[in-house]
Amino acid sequence: MKIIIDAMGGDNAPREIVRGALIANKEFGVDIILVGRVEDILQVLKDDGITDLPKGVEIAHAEQVVTMEDKAATAMKDKPESSMVLSLKLLNEGKGDALVTATNTGAVLAASTLIVKRIKGVRRGALVPTMPTPKGYCLLIDCGANVEVTEEYLLQFAFLGSAYSKLALGVDNPRVGLLNNGAEETKGTQLLKNTHNLLKNAKEINFIGNVEGNDAVLGTADVIVTDGFTGNVYLKTVEGVGKFFGDMLKSMFKRNLLTKIAALLCYKDIKAFKAKMDYRETGGAPLLGMSKPIMKAHGGSDAWAIRGAIKQAIPYAKCDFAGYISGQMETMKAMTSNAQSEVQT
Amino acid sequence: MKIIIDAMGGDNAPREIVRGALIANKEFGVDIILVGRVEDILQVLKDDGITDLPKGVEIAHAEQVVTMEDKAATAMKDKPESSMVLSLKLLNEGKGDALVTATNTGAVLAASTLIVKRIKGVRRGALVPTMPTPKGYCLLIDCGANVEVTEEYLLQFAFLGSAYSKLALGVDNPRVGLLNNGAEETKGTQLLKNTHNLLKNAKEINFIGNVEGNDAVLGTADVIVTDGFTGNVYLKTVEGVGKFFGDMLKSMFKRNLLTKIAALLCYKDIKAFKAKMDYRETGGAPLLGMSKPIMKAHGGSDAWAIRGAIKQAIPYAKCDFAGYISGQMETMKAMTSNAQSEVQT
Numbered sequence: 001m002k003i004i005i006d007a008m009g010g011d012n013a014p015r016e017i018v019r020g021a022l023i024a025n026k027e028f029g030v031d032i033i034l035v036g037r038v039e040d041i042l043q044v045l046k047d048d049g050i051t052d053l054p055k056g057v058e059i060a061h062a063e064q065v066v067t068m069e070d071k072a073a074t075a076m077k078d079k080p081e082s083s084m085v086l087s088l089k090l091l092n093e094g095k096g097d098a099l100v101t102a103t104n105t106g107a108v109l110a111a112s113t114l115i116v117k118r119i120k121g122v123r124r125g126a127l128v129p130t131m132p133t134p135k136g137y138c139l140l141i142d143c144g145a146n147v148e149v150t151e152e153y154l155l156q157f158a159f160l161g162s163a164y165s166k167l168a169l170g171v172d173n174p175r176v177g178l179l180n181n182g183a184e185e186t187k188g189t190q191l192l193k194n195t196h197n198l199l200k201n202a203k204e205i206n207f208i209g210n211v212e213g214n215d216a217v218l219g220t221a222d223v224i225v226t227d228g229f230t231g232n233v234y235l236k237t238v239e240g241v242g243k244f245f246g247d248m249l250k251s252m253f254k255r256n257l258l259t260k261i262a263a264l265l266c267y268k269d270i271k272a273f274k275a276k277m278d279y280r281e282t283g284g285a286p287l288l289g290m291s292k293p294i295m296k297a298h299g300g301s302d303a304w305a306i307r308g309a310i311k312q313a314i315p316y317a318k319c320d321f322a323g324y325i326s327g328q329m330e331t332m333k334a335m336t337s338n339a340q341s342e343v344q345t
Numbered sequence: 346m347k348i349i350i351d352a353m354g355g356d357n358a359p360r361e362i363v364r365g366a367l368i369a370n371k372e373f374g375v376d377i378i379l380v381g382r383v384e385d386i387l388q389v390l391k392d393d394g395i396t397d398l399p400k401g402v403e404i405a406h407a408e409q410v411v412t413m414e415d416k417a418a419t420a421m422k423d424k425p426e427s428s429m430v431l432s433l434k435l436l437n438e439g440k441g442d443a444l445v446t447a448t449n450t451g452a453v454l455a456a457s458t459l460i461v462k463r464i465k466g467v468r469r470g471a472l473v474p475t476m477p478t479p480k481g482y483c484l485l486i487d488c489g490a491n492v493e494v495t496e497e498y499l500l501q502f503a504f505l506g507s508a509y510s511k512l513a514l515g516v517d518n519p520r521v522g523l524l525n526n527g528a529e530e531t532k533g534t535q536l537l538k539n540t541h542n543l544l545k546n547a548k549e550i551n552f553i554g555n556v557e558g559n560d561a562v563l564g565t566a567d568v569i570v571t572d573g574f575t576g577n578v579y580l581k582t583v584e585g586v587g588k589f590f591g592d593m594l595k596s597m598f599k600r601n602l603l604t605k606i607a608a609l610l611c612y613k614d615i616k617a618f619k620a621k622m623d624y625r626e627t628g629g630a631p632l633l634g635m636s637k638p639i640m641k642a643h644g645g646s647d648a649w650a651i652r653g654a655i656k657q658a659i660p661y662a663k664c665d666f667a668g669y670i671s672g673q674m675e676t677m678k679a680m681t682s683n684a685q686s687e688v689q690t
Contacts, residue, residue: 133589134589134592134593144526147526147533147534148534148535179578181489181492181573181574181577181578181581182577188492188574189492189493189574190493212577212578212581213577213578213579213580213581213582213583213584213585214581214582214584214585214588215581215585216582216585217582217585217586217588217589218585218588218589228526229526229533229534229575230574230575230578232526232527232557232558233524233525233526233557233558233575233578233579234558234578234579234582235558236526236557236558236559236560237558237559237561237562237579237582237583237586238558238582238586239558239559240558240559240560240561240562240563241562241582241583241586241587241590242586242590243559243562243563244478244479244562244563245586245587245590247479248479248618249594252611252614252615252618253611255611255614258610259610259611259614261607261610262606262607262608262610262611263607265603265604265606265607265610266597266598266600266604266607269597269600269604270597273593273597
């Protein structure tokens with residue numbers, strides 16, 4: 001297993017990216033290609049007192065760096081020699097089994113569609129974060145790649161999310177829910193009503209119906225299907241309330257000597273909860289729909305988060321995700337064309 | 346000040362509704378009309394050992410009861426003798442200054458449009474809950490009444506929310522934000538981009554631009570403008586994460602003797618936070634856009650929540666909300682027609 005790492009992408013590149021990759025190389029025994037400016041990468045190693053590249057780690061030089069300021073649509077054209085573009089090319093050429101990058105989300109979305117390309121028949125790539133629930137985790141598809149969608153996109157999201165949950169996360173018969181403003185099937189926009197009908201008839205999907213925001217948070221579904229706009233609002237709202245409560249707890253426990261003692265008494269629980277909420281463990285979001293495994297790490301990733309994203313990339317690279325989806329493509333196509341003729345009649 | 350109370354609406358009617366109304370009558374010195382089955386209401390009083398109707402409290406008999414099972418669109422026609430319909434008629438005839446009801450949301454939305462009617466020129470009524478933020482509260486408009494919207498609806502929501510924040514809640518120059526999937530003005534659907542442009546030019550509104558889900562939760566804006574679908578997902582997601590954290594805290598503090606002691610040490614802070622999060626204090630959501638003040642209380646309201654909704658109804662009834670909005674109607678109309686001609690050219 002060889003993982004390509006965009007060593008220059010993200011707020012803390014290259015230092016934290018390189019460090020995270022080396023941890024993963026040691027801990028998971030995966031080979032690593034660090035893509036980026038050789039001198040910058042070597043400087044990180046030198047600063048950390050590493051004189052030789054560890055076994056299984058190589059560097060592929062790329063002169064340019066895509067930043068958060070680069071325009072998503074033109075970053076690839078503007079910076080053809082960037083670590084992002086080279087990483088995608090190496091992945092496309094089969095020089096590695098998966099790519100991990102913390103770069104500009106819009107830029108990598110656009111460039112991966114052009115370089116790595118989507119699985120044949122897949123209409124749109126989707127960004128799929130893993131979100132903690134009280135008893136586990138669930139996937140959110142999409143969370144921002146596609147602000148406007150069609151029934152077909154949403155149907156495909158359901159297939160993509162369900163397949164990833166099953167193949168990469170090992171969830172047995174994953175429950176797929178459609179994020180909506182009510183549980184009844186008559187709820188939501190016309191687009192959602194149509195999508196609900198499509199999903200109801202998808203035998204390949206364990207569709208549990210509409211899920212509301214609170215049900216989604218509380219773990220009713222393993223896969224939450226939604227458009228990128230609503231998914232983004234959902235994701236950020238969860239983050240916001242998390243911060244609200246986290247800050248409240250912190251200031252509560254710091255109030256005075258007695259509450260500081262209280263914090264000590266709850267130390268174990270607080271630690272376990274913090275770990276559960278730590279995005280660094282599950283912070284990689286696969287870019288589903290692409291023909292090769294791409295894992296997008298948080299822009300603010302530190303070494304531990306990069307290690308986490310690589311850890312997530314391994315099962316994704318091991319399963320034949322694209323092959324599985326290709327095998328379902330005829331089913332998806334038939335369902336959508338049936339639905340379209342229904343609308344026409 | 347006289348408040349009309351739909352004594353039969355909600356899961357805990359009439360008992361909790363009547364009790365809440367009597368608390369408000371005593372605490373705030375407002376007169377009350379309890380609308381509903383006389384025998385049921387008198388039975389509540391009898392059970393509570395009250396032999397005579399308190400001063401300022403009267404009963405208006407209505408035979409029928411609208412339940413959560415009644416269809417929103419036809420409840421009014423199906424149950425013309427219901428407490429909901431009579432309450433709205435009394436409000437419309439000026440027999441009271443405001444109406445508080447915990448009945449079926451869809452039903453009261455539909456019926457109020459027909460009986461009380463919207464302020465002339467207002468396109469849609471909106472349900473506007475108050476949501477806690479770290480340092481205060483903000484309004485969410487809309488949270489479910491309008492799943493599909495136009496630029497004009499959203500513009501009007503901004504005016505309605507801003508006016509309510511100013512007149513009823515006393516917020517000075519309320520900050521109005523548009524819920525979106527990014528802060529930049531190029532973000533979101535075409536509808537949101539158009540709305541952003543409209544709001545930017547609204548001198549009457551303190552428009553602070555797009556707000557993301559996390560900013561909204563953390564109190565960036567006093568008024569969050571969104572469509573009813575996204576607003577509903579947002580509201581329920583906040584509720585869900587709140588429950589997630591609340592349950593976590595509870596089980597943490599109950600784990601063992603030491604954590605129980607910790608809970609005692611933090612007692613004051615926990616109590617203050619619980620109070621802040623208690624929907625019963627601010628659980629009334631005005632139905633903005635109607636020509637008279639209607640306050641929708643939570644379906645599961647207990648007496649304290651009904652008291653809270655009445656408390657909120659008082660400043661709403663005192664300010665001339667409909668008059669204020671009518672005064673801004675020409676501005677809104679001009680803005681929307683300008684925008685439309687821009688789109689056409």
